[in-house]
Amino acid sequence: MSSRRRFLELSAAGAFALASPRLHAKDPMKKLGVALVGLGMYSTGQLGPALKQTKHCRLSAVVTGSPEKGRQWARDYGFPESSVYGYDTMGRLADNKDVDIVYVVTPPALHARDCIAAAKAGKHVLCEKPMEVSTAQCDVIINACKAAGVKLSIGYRLHFDPFHEELRKLVRSQEFGPFMTMTGGFAFSMQKAQWRAEKALAGGGPLMDLGIYVVQEACMAAGATPVAATATVHPKKRPEFFKDVEESISWTLEFPNGAKCESFTSYDAGRNDFRAEAKGGWFELKPAFNYGGIAGATSRGPLVIAGVNQQALQMDDFALCVLNGQESRVGGAMGRRDMAIVEAIYASAAGGGKRVEVR
Structure with a gap:
């Protein structure tokens, strides 16, 4: 099989698998607001830039231990400085109608803390891998999201590659x-x-x-x-x-x-x-x-x-899950x-x- 034919075959298969029926969203033009929790290397080097390429979501807030860093993100990504939160003020996300999804990117042992705060604020939760440091803590996250009636997804980017x-x-x-x-x-x-x-x-x-x-x-x-x-x-x-x-x-x-x-x-x-x-x-x-x-x-x-941009596809997929009322793969x-x-x-x-x- 020629490399050209193989390329077309794989590109078509990949496009079908990565697009999926979720693309038929109720409001395909709507972009959901994402709040990044933790502004370390992964958020700075990958997730932030990827959010500039997403089709169904956008960065609308950040949670950080450094207000100065948060204000710089607000300037760089075009959201108001009032949408910069600290870890101790995540509960205020409940009042921010521009935030639909919270992406938790803190160290694993802090994931339950931050996922629970996001769920209690009524926001859908995207949790970076590994999900937590024990199955018991994973259960805590799952139960918190169920109790709040929000969707939960894990940051397994390679499922979108x-x-x-x-x-x-x-x-x-x-x-x-x-x-x-x-x-x-x-x-x-x-x-x-x-x-x-x-x-x-x-x-x-x-x-x-x-x-x-x-x-x-x-x-x-x-x-x-x-x-x-x-x-x-x-x-x-x-x-x-x-x-x-x-x-x-x-x-x-x-x-x-x-x-x-x-x-x-x-x-x-x-x-x-x-x-x-x-x-x-x-x-x-x-x-x-x-x-x-x-x-x-x-x-x-x-x-x-x-x-492809794995993170952009990953976040778009979850946004479409939220828009269409479907569960994350x-x-x-x-x-x-x-x-x-x-x-x-x-x-x-x-x-x-x-x-x-x-x-």
């Missing part, structure tokens, strides 16, 4: 058969001390921050939730830096049909790949988990797919599922690598 949609398409069609052997890794070398290395805020080390992507990809490729995990924490090279979280960890996920995924993550290495093999063919991404510049191939040849149940998997991985590592069932 066409390279990853190609993997899901292969799983749905079973063109290669079931993927039985999988490997994946996501790692980088952390050079500066930050909250990601503090258990009180992050809930753990690279497994919570990076490994969650590999967990997600394995579930995509298997088309199922794993039944068990085994894991090993590697000796720390910089114990003074990673005092209460793991520095590197390997784990194996077992799926109901016997498929397995061998995985790795670290704050002291370099990896960014995923591969899935079946009897009839294979699928590979390298790099696999970037914001852009993903590259991949299957046993048929290279994947020639145009890049990456909702709270998925966020909780992944935390249950993470808990099993940590339990196995703490138990010397024993097999732990995912509950």
Whole structure:
């Protein structure tokens, strides 16, 4: 098959999957207001710029611990300074009719606090991954959103990337058969001390921050939730830096049909790949988990797919869910599922690598 034909085929498939029936909104011209909670690197480098490209939502407020920073965002994005809030004044969002969705981008251990505040203010909730630091806290978020009658979505941007949609398409069609052997890794070398290395805020080390992507990809490729995990924490090279979280960890996920995924993550290495093999063919991404510049191939040849703004598509999809009264494809149940998997991985590592069932 020519690369041109393959490009057209994948572009059409990706456009169909990413557009979805949700595009038939009751008011397709309406843009919903989004409040970003937390103005760190991800909001500054990715979400803010993406909101300038969205079709169905716009930035209308921010929540930050720095009023000065908030006022600068107001000037840069064209919303009133009265729509700058502190973490202790999030309740006032209830009075802001320009805010429909609150996107929580604070450290994981603060997600429940901020999601609850958003839900109580009557705003739909978009929570960054990982959903929280335990399944119990995930339940708190889910219950708060249900009680308030608001929708909940998790920031799994790769579900809106066409390279990853190609993997899901292969799983749905079973063109290669079931993927039985999988490997994946996501790692980088952390050079500066930050909250990601503090258990009180992050809930753990690279497994919570990076490994969650590999967990997600394995579930995509298997088309199922794993039944068990085994894991090993590697000796720390910089114990003074990673005092209460793991520095590197390997784990194996077992799926109901016997498929397995061998995985790795670290704050002291370099990896960014995923591969899935079946009897009839294979699928590979390298790099696999970037914001852009993903590259991949299957046993048929290279994947020639145009890049997208993952975050813009992710936020637009949730806006359309709100407009159409539909549930997010990456909702709270998925966020909780992944935390249950993470808990099993940590339990196995703490138990010397024993097999732990995912509950």
